[in-house]
Each structure stands twice: as C-alpha cells, then as structure tokens.
Amino acid sequence: MKPLLLSHFTATSCIGRGLDQTLDALRLGRCGLAPCAFETVALDTFVGEVAGVDEVQLPPHLAAFNCRNNRLAQLAFTQDNFAEAVHAAAAKYGHQRIGVFIGTSTSGILETELAYRRRDPVSGALPDDFHYRTQHNTFSVADFTRHYFGLTGPAVVVSSACSSSAKVFSSARRMMAAGLIDAALVGGVDTLCLTTLYGFNSLGLTATAACRPYDAARDGISIGEAGAFALLEHAPEELQDDAILLLGVGESSDAYHMSSPHPEGLGARIAMQAALSMAGLTPQDIDYINLHGTATPSNDAAEGKAVAALFGATTPCSSTKGATGHTLGAAGGLEAVICALALQHGLLPAGLNTRELDPAIRLDYLLANRTQAIARVMSNSFGFGGTNCSLIFGRAN
Amino acid sequence: MNTPILTAYIDGIGLLGPGLTGWPGSQAILAGQQPYLGLTTVLPLPALLPAAERRRSGAIVKLTLATGLEAVAAAGLDPAMLPCVYTSSSGDGQNCHEICQTLASSDRHISPTRFHNSVHNAAAGYWSIATGAMTPISVLCVYDASFGAGLLETITQVLVDDVSTLLIACDTPYPEPLHHARPLPDNFGIAMVLAPRASAHSLARISVSLSSDAAHTLDDAALEQLRLGIPAARSLPLLRALARRNSGRVVLDYFEHLRLAVEITPC
Numbered sequence: 001m002k003p004l005l006l007s008h009f010t011a012t013s014c015i016g017r018g019l020d021q022t023l024d025a026l027r028l029g030r031c032g033l034a035p036c037a038f039e040t041v042a043l044d045t046f047v048g049e050v051a052g053v054d055e056v057q058l059p060p061h062l063a064a065f066n067c068r069n070n071r072l073a074q075l076a077f078t079q080d081n082f083a084e085a086v087h088a089a090a091a092k093y094g095h096q097r098i099g100v101f102i103g104t105s106t107s108g109i110l111e112t113e114l115a116y117r118r119r120d121p122v123s124g125a126l127p128d129d130f131h132y133r134t135q136h137n138t139f140s141v142a143d144f145t146r147h148y149f150g151l152t153g154p155a156v157v158v159s160s161a162c163s164s165s166a167k168v169f170s171s172a173r174r175m176m177a178a179g180l181i182d183a184a185l186v187g188g189v190d191t192l193c194l195t196t197l198y199g200f201n202s203l204g205l206t207a208t209a210a211c212r213p214y215d216a217a218r219d220g221i222s223i224g225e226a227g228a229f230a231l232l233e234h235a236p237e238e239l240q241d242d243a244i245l246l247l248g249v250g251e252s253s254d255a256y257h258m259s260s261p262h263p264e265g266l267g268a269r270i271a272m273q274a275a276l277s278m279a280g281l282t283p284q285d286i287d288y289i290n291l292h293g294t295a296t297p298s299n300d301a302a303e304g305k306a307v308a309a310l311f312g313a314t315t316p317c318s319s320t321k322g323a324t325g326h327t328l329g330a331a332g333g334l335e336a337v338i339c340a341l342a343l344q345h346g347l348l349p350a351g352l353n354t355r356e357l358d359p360a361i362r363l364d365y366l367l368a369n370r371t372q373a374i375a376r377v378m379s380n381s382f383g384f385g386g387t388n389c390s391l392i393f394g395r396a397n
Numbered sequence: 398m399n400t401p402i403l404t405a406y407i408d409g410i411g412l413l414g415p416g417l418t419g420w421p422g423s424q425a426i427l428a429g430q431q432p433y434l435g436l437t438t439v440l441p442l443p444a445l446l447p448a449a450e451r452r453r454s455g456a457i458v459k460l461t462l463a464t465g466l467e468a469v470a471a472a473g474l475d476p477a478m479l480p481c482v483y484t485s486s487s488g489d490g491q492n493c494h495e496i497c498q499t500l501a502s503s504d505r506h507i508s509p510t511r512f513h514n515s516v517h518n519a520a521a522g523y524w525s526i527a528t529g530a531m532t533p534i535s536v537l538c539v540y541d542a543s544f545g546a547g548l549l550e551t552i553t554q555v556l557v558d559d560v561s562t563l564l565i566a567c568d569t570p571y572p573e574p575l576h577h578a579r580p581l582p583d584n585f586g587i588a589m590v591l592a593p594r595a596s597a598h599s600l601a602r603i604s605v606s607l608s609s610d611a612a613h614t615l616d617d618a619a620l621e622q623l624r625l626g627i628p629a630a631r632s633l634p635l636l637r638a639l640a641r642r643n644s645g646r647v648v649l650d651y652f653e654h655l656r657l658a659v660e661i662t663p664c
Binding site: 109115117126143155171177180199254323385 | 400401403450479482486487488493496497498500501505506507508509511512514515516517518519521522523525527528529530532533534535537538539540543544546547549550552553554556557558561573574575577578579607613650655
C-alpha cells in the first residue's frame with residue numbers, strides 16, 4: 001500500500017488525557033488500573049476508569065447524544081488540538097471529503113442498561129429520556145463525531161469486538177485509495193458498562209487484581225475505557241523525520257470459536273503476515289510489537305505461539321494493557337497511538353504487572369522500558385468472533 | 398459532486414425477508430409480475446453450523462447464513478475463499494434485550510453464551526465458523542444507512558484490493574420495550590457477491606457514485622413500507638431494477654444529504 005500519514009493523533013485513557021500524560025505514564029511505568037468502583041458494579045476486579053467523563057458537557061444541539069461513550073469521545077477530541085486539526089482538514093478538503101471511521105464494541109449500551117431499571121411499572125416502556133438512535137445504537141459515536149465536526153461524507157462504525165478500532169484503518173485505507181475521500185478521521189471509543197463487566201466475569205475472564213499479560217500466573221483481563229483518534233491523510237513528498245506513517249494492515253478470521261482464539265494462533269499469524277506483505281516488509285524489519293496481550297490464559301498462549309512462529313524470539317514486544325486495561329473496541333486505536341509515541345520518542349514500553357514470564361511462551365517480552373531509536377512497529381488486535389487485525393506503523397525517517 | 402465512479406459486477410444474490418424467500422422466487426414479485434404478499438419472514442435452520450452453535454444461534458445468525466450461502470452458491474464460489482463485509486443496524490435484538498433485563502434485575506449473572514452473542518460481529522463470527530472462511534470480515538453499523546455503507550465498503554474493497562467480496566446486510570427486530578424505541582417490523586437479509594471482473598455468473602455491472610439526488614421509492618405501497626421500515630431493505634430499488642433486468646439508474650438511501658447512485662447494466 002501507499003503509506004498514509006497520521007497527521008494528528010490523540011488518546012485519552014486511564015493513564016492520561018492526551019499525549020503528554022500518556023507518554024509520561026509510559027515512561028514512568030504508571031498503571032492506571034484500580035479496584036472496580038464503577039456505577040453499582042459489585043465485582044472483585046480491577047478496571048481502568050477515565051476520571052471526569054461524567055463532567056463532560058456535550059454541545060446543547062447534540063444533547064440527545066449524551067451517553068458515557070460520546071462524552072469520552074468528546075473528552076478525547078478536545079486534547080492535543082485534535083479538534084482544531086479536524087476543522088482545518090475540513091476547511092482544506094471540504095466537509096464531504098473527510099470520512100469518519102470509528103470502532104466501538106458497546107457504544108452507549110450503559111444508557112440502555114440504566115433505562116431498563118426505570119421501565120414503566122405498568123406498561124414496561126422505557127423512559128422518555130432514552131434515545132435509541134443517539135445513545136444505544138452502535139453507530140451513535142460516529143454519528144456524534146459527524147455532527148460534532150459538521151462532516152458530511154461517508155461514515156461508519158466498525159464493530160468487531162476488540163479488533164474494531166484497528167480495522168477502521170483498513171476501511172479508511174480502502175476508501176482513500178478509491179478516491180471517495182481525501183482524509184479520514186479514524187479511531188476508537190469504548191466505555192465501561194455492565195454488559196462487558198458482568199459478561200467477561202461470566203466467562204471467568206476478569207482478573208481479580210491488575211491484569212498481568214504474559215505472566216505464568218495470568219488470570220484474565222482488566223477492563224478499561226479509552227478514546228483514541230488519528231487523522232489520516234495522503235503522505236506528501238516532504239515529511240519531518242518523526243512523522244508517523246501507516247505502512248500496512250493485515251486482517252483475518254479464526255473460523256474457530258466465538259470466544260476462544262485458535263489454539264495455535266493461526267488467524268493471528270495470517271493477520272500479521274498479511275500486514276507485513278502489504279507493507280513489503282519482513283519480520284526482521286519490525287523493531288517492536290505491541291501485543292494484543294489481554295492476559296487471559298488462552299489469548300496470550302495463542303498470540304505468543306503465532307508471534308514466535310513468525311518472528312522468532314528476538315523481536316522486543318509487550319502488552320500495554322497492564323497499564324491501560326483492555327479497552328476493547330478502543331484498544332486498536334489506543335495502541336496505535338502508543339505505537340506512534342514509541343516511534344517518535346524511541347521508547348519501547350514495558351509490560352506492567354507481569355512478575356514471572358510464562359516459560360511456555362518464548363518471546364523477548366519487555367519487563368522494563370527500553371530506550372532505542374526504532375523505525376517500524378506492529379500492533380495486534382484480536383477479538384471475539386475470531387476477528388484479527390495487525391497494523392504496521394513507521395517513522396518517515 | 399466531486400466523486401469517483403466505482404464499477405463492479407454482481408455475481409450472486411441472496412434474499413430473505415417478509416414475503417421474499419430467495420432471489421429466484423422473489424424476482425417476479427419485485428418486477429411487478431406477481432403480487433407482493435408481505436408474509437412473515439421464514440428463517441431456515443443453519444444446517445452448516447455444528448449442533449452446539451446451531452442451538453445457540455438466533456434469528457440474525459439464521460438470516461446471515463441463509464442469505465450469504467444463497468449469494469455465494471449463485472456466484473459459483475467457495476465461501477471459505479471470500480472476504481466479507483457484514484453490515485447490520487441493530488445486531489441481535491433479542492439477545493440484547495435479555496442481557497439488559499438481567500442486568501436490571503437483582504441477579505446480574507448473564508450467561509457466557511448470551512455475552513459472546515452480544516458482540517455486533519457475532520453473526521459474522523458464526524459465518525466464518527460455518528464456512529471455514531479465514532478471510533477478513535469488516536463488520537459495520539451505520540443505523541439507517543447500514544446498507545449503503547456496506548455497499549460502499551464492499552465495492553471499495555473489490556476495486557482497491559482487486560478481490561471478489563461478499564456483502565451481507567441483515568436486520569432483525571427488537572422485542573419490547575426496545576421495539577417501541579426502534580420499531581423494526583421483521584427480519585430482512587440481503588447478500589450479494591461483487592466481483593472486479595465479469596464472469597459467467599455475472600447478473601449485472603453496477604457503477605456506484607455519491608449523489609445528492611433523492612432516493613428512489615417503490616410504487617407498491619407495502620414494498621415501500623418495507624424499504625422504509627428496515628435498513629437492509631433500503632436495497633430494494635436496486636433489487637427491483639435487477640429483477641426487471643433493465644439498464645438504468647437507481648438512487649439508494651444513505652445519509653440525509655448523501656445518497657448512492659447506481660448505474661445498472663444487465664450482463
């Protein structure tokens with residue numbers, strides 16, 4: 001593929017609002033996970049909750065979009081002058097020539113969960129202040145984004161569980177290559193809700209303490225929340241050395257099981273290989289892998305096998321979910337931004353909370369930050385339903 | 398409007414909706430040669446799924462497998478080899494209702510199966526398990542614009558990656574109380590294989606572009622009600638033109654001020 005420029009990007013998660021706080025947290029190895037005190041949830045688990053989401057006020061004309069997911073989206077837009085960059089791009093290219101591609105898994109389902117507690121005792125009806133289209137529907141966050149920026153071109157929500165906001169890069173790439181749009185606002189937003197907290201708990205997949213990816217005694221995920229965005233444009237001839245480029249995207253399906261990965265990581269391997277092929281690179285060209293690394297026993301075992309089979313045991317890698325938690329549909333976008341920071345600052349972030357690496361997985365898993373100039377990185381995102389996506393980013397020089 | 402024209406070939410269609418059972422049986426109705434009777438959609442059992450998955454599969458999975466397999470068979474292709482674009486405005490409404498009801502009760506324990514079926518890509522996941530397709534699947538939701546978005550996503554994939562691609566658009570209704578908030582009247586699924594080049598199976602060449610023209614409507618009041626009532630049925634003006642085997646242009650609904658113009662040339 002022709003490389004695409006990430007001309008602006010930003011991320012907000014439990015480790016920080018915007019790039020500066022996120023980079024500081026990565027440098028200091030700060031974990032954003034804490035015992036779950038979300039809403040009325042009574043589960044013995046840790047979560048990565050973003051502070052201050054409920055204080056965010058949406059613009060009055062978009063009040064019907066008010067839900068935790070869209071509040072976090074706006075909180076993320078307003079960091080790092082990202083909103084200003086989107087407005088400038090709209091002025092440059094035209095409001096119809098910028099596509100919107102947002103990944104989310106649960107959208108504003110929390111509003112529906114709460115509305116079900118307030119059903120009319122006689123009729124069973126949901127309360128009048130529940131707005132299906134703008135709060136519940138999976139498209140809500142992209143619809144909100146479109147309205148927030150006044151964009152009128154193609155728009156989608158990609159919702160394939162935990163690969164959602166990695167796969168948005170692929171949809172955007174194709175639509176830019178087809179000439180339908182000149183730029184793409186891509187990203188992911190997912191927020192805490194009861195469905196995922198109680199759901200992952202029912203599967204026995206939530207950790208009791210902060211999650212420990214790739215640890216021999218890992219016992220599940222810590223659910224987080226995040227909003228992360230990037231503006232994709234065609235790369236101009238002249239670029240600053242530390243400009244970040246999307247070099248390749250690889251996608252596959254496991255065709256194996258709804259909630260367990262292929263035990264040998266076959267689908268994951270196909271996605272990583274496809275990303276390398278699209279980028280015209282070999283495994284030796286990749287300097288760091290941001291693993292999916294959810295800290296469930298089966299994910300890390302399968303992903304570890306797939307990475308080892310393709311890369312051997314010498315490529316530095318880590319999962320940053322020990323810091324941020326698993327932000328589900330936002331994970332691909334958040335980890336793309338972490339990869340961009342890693343490339344710009346020569347920082348290979350350590351995996352946090354991991355005490356003893358699983359001896360069955362033979363990888364160069366980073367337990368301490370490493371500082372070195374790097375040129376190209378891979379980010380993995382895999383999800384329920386056996387959906388896999390690998391992204392490759394690189395520095396311009 | 399400054400927009401490219403995207404051309405591909407339709408190599409197979411699968412259709413299942415109220416009074417529309419399979420593409421061969423629906424063409425005379427859509428062409429206006431037989432009356433349209435809006436009988437409730439009949440969903441077949443997904444024979445291709447292993448017994449355990451079949452038991453757990455709701456309406457959206459049945460609709461997905463039936464329409465997807467019909468389209469792929471008509472195109473004479475192996476479903477395991479085709480990348481897929483899957484688009485749905487709602488996902489599994491019954492499953493969503495059950496989860497919300499449980500979470501609002503005193504016992505919030507939801508079953509693992511309910512939870513993994515709650516992801517928007519559940520039916521797409523069952524599709525890949527049933528067919529053995531390890532190919533990429535893009536899973537979209539664009540509310541009322543879900544069909545238009547799926548068609549654009551599919552045709553860009555066909556052109557940019559030069560690969561035949563299966564589009565599946567499915568919607569299923571919610572039970573109350575969500576039905577009142579989002580009244581989808583019945584199940585409707587449409588699948589089509591789009592190919593970069595003509596083949597012996599090609600039904601028509603289509604050229605898609607963005608347009609500000611108004612979406613075309615249907616003369617038959619019941620079919621027009623169906624078009625407006627279910628997002629996947631926004632495909633009906635295209636299906637009507639294909640059924641009539643007419644050359645011409647139809648405009649499909651997409652966003653409020655942005656629609657899809659489709660030039661159709663039968664093969």
